[in-house]
Amino acid sequence: MTIFHISAECYPIAKVGGLGDVVGALPKYQNKLGETSSVIMPFYDNKFTNTHDFEKVFSGRFNLGRPFAFDILTLVDNTLGYDLYLVHIPDLLYTDYVYSSNDTERFLGFQIATLDWLVQLDQQPDLVHCHDHHAGLIPFMMAQSYAYHKLRRTPTVVTIHNGQYQGWFGHNKIHLIPPFDFSKAGLLDWKHLINPLASAIKCAWKVTTVSPNYMEELKYAANGLEDLLRYESGKCVGILNGIDDKVWDPSTDTDLIKNYSLKTVASGKKANKEWLCKEFNLNPKLPLFAFIGRLVDEKGADLLPEIFNNSLYHKNISIMMLGSGDTGVEQQLDDLKQQHAGFYNTYIGYNERLAHILYAAADFLLMPSRVEPCGLNQMYALRYGTVPIVNKVGGLKDTVADIDNNGFGALHDGATVQEGSFAIYRAINFYNDSDRFKKNRNLIMKIDHSWDASAQAYVNLYNSLIL
Numbered sequence: 001m002t003i004f005h006i007s008a009e010c011y012p013i014a015k016v017g018g019l020g021d022v023v024g025a026l027p028k029y030q031n032k033l034g035e036t037s038s039v040i041m042p043f044y045d046n047k048f049t050n051t052h053d054f055e056k057v058f059s060g061r062f063n064l065g066r067p068f069a070f071d072i073l074t075l076v077d078n079t080l081g082y083d084l085y086l087v088h089i090p091d092l093l094y095t096d097y098v099y100s101s102n103d104t105e106r107f108l109g110f111q112i113a114t115l116d117w118l119v120q121l122d123q124q125p126d127l128v129h130c131h132d133h134h135a136g137l138i139p140f141m142m143a144q145s146y147a148y149h150k151l152r153r154t155p156t157v158v159t160i161h162n163g164q165y166q167g168w169f170g171h172n173k174i175h176l177i178p179p180f181d182f183s184k185a186g187l188l189d190w191k192h193l194i195n196p197l198a199s200a201i202k203c204a205w206k207v208t209t210v211s212p213n214y215m216e217e218l219k220y221a222a223n224g225l226e227d228l229l230r231y232e233s234g235k236c237v238g239i240l241n242g243i244d245d246k247v248w249d250p251s252t253d254t255d256l257i258k259n260y261s262l263k264t265v266a267s268g269k270k271a272n273k274e275w276l277c278k279e280f281n282l283n284p285k286l287p288l289f290a291f292i293g294r295l296v297d298e299k300g301a302d303l304l305p306e307i308f309n310n311s312l313y314h315k316n317i318s319i320m321m322l323g324s325g326d327t328g329v330e331q332q333l334d335d336l337k338q339q340h341a342g343f344y345n346t347y348i349g350y351n352e353r354l355a356h357i358l359y360a361a362a363d364f365l366l367m368p369s370r371v372e373p374c375g376l377n378q379m380y381a382l383r384y385g386t387v388p389i390v391n392k393v394g395g396l397k398d399t400v401a402d403i404d405n406n407g408f409g410a411l412h413d414g415a416t417v418q419e420g421s422f423a424i425y426r427a428i429n430f431y432n433d434s435d436r437f438k439k440n441r442n443l444i445m446k447i448d449h450s451w452d453a454s455a456q457a458y459v460n461l462y463n464s465l466i467l
């Protein structure tokens, strides 16, 4: 089966968060199952594109208020485990960032160029898999735009990685979408705006979320799309994300200070912790708590300053925070450094290598998320022998069980300062019960969250549409 994944992000080409991780791994595991799975994404001017060779496979022009020329480039070496196609629109997408505050034309152009290329291929795809709202208009255009008539019977799947962002724009831009039967314009609309995510939910053959629990939650909290998701629930299913167990393997991870396996976990984690604590002026003898992520409300980032301040009161733990986002929260987190020097530090920014070291160095990983469609960080933490402390939402509920309930992590019931602070207090007691803590560390490293099972679940879903 020939499958094209269409996405704004894909690791290692361009990653802002978990979407990049998923699209960078899922096709690889689908190819392992014998499918032919590739990725189509925008060409950005970044380190990856500047240091790799590409070959042009197609050139075209489309109209988006004015004409735009584009090329489809493919990566020459095949080290990724899947074919990669980059949509290069120099006048629209040639940037060193993935997202900006004005992306309507950028991602519309990306989707149109993608379909202009796909529609003229000798061998049509068996299935098109769209990720998030940046590819959300593709199911509509494939089904309704005259120019893509040849693709109208090709099944489409859309995966919602994050239902908060929907890509809305005004009806004054409807003419930018390649001509279609105007009586079908309602398929683009939600609450008087053109809403790419809503349109994808209406038009795709199947809709998936990245965990089963998130699918249920969206029916009651989906940033305005609740009714639509309830109405379309017959074609919706939650499939839990996996992790790329080649990229995220403490025994081979080239970013780590010292590699380790189940047998050497104690000395391996110690070496990474010592390096990190030296680098960031923390005490390696204390339990180390980490946060890694985007500093936005969904992740509960606004709660962190107070949770940290409460938890550092007794000076019996170390905390390391890696993240960026809301500038007010960044400032508050940085300000705390003076008060808790030697016990707390931050790295404001994005740093892939430091993230890997931190998963390895930390004893606990904090995720007080308000919304967490799946969450990958808790799964990376488990693989690196780090205990996740998470709010009981979305995929976190599907993947973490509590230590007081025969589980292996700490769950709290609500994204609040009180719940987050109390979970840390419980975790310190757990850490001090060192035999139990060590046994638990061995147990969590053995939990298998690799993509194998989930990649198969997607393939089964595709087959149900094709056969």
Ligand SMILES: Nc1ncnc2c1ncn2[C@@H]1O[C@H](COP(=O)(O)OP(=O)(O)O[C@H]2O[C@H](CO)[C@@H](O)[C@H](O)[C@H]2O)[C@@H](O)[C@H]1O
Pocket (backbone or CB within 6 Å): 016, 017, 018, 019, 021, 022, 161, 162, 210, 241, 292, 293, 294, 322, 323, 324, 349, 350, 351, 352, 355, 372, 373, 374, 375, 376, 377, 395
């Ligand atoms: N400052 C920083 N430096 C280095 N690395 C950083 C970083 N900030 C974040 N990361 C990395 O980005 C990724 C974050 O992934 P998540 O799945 O937790 O969240 P995200 O909200 O981006 O993804 C959305 O999509 C994914 C994929 O479906 C869902 O799991 C998730 O719930 C949903 O919100 C991890 O690989 C993490 O290590």
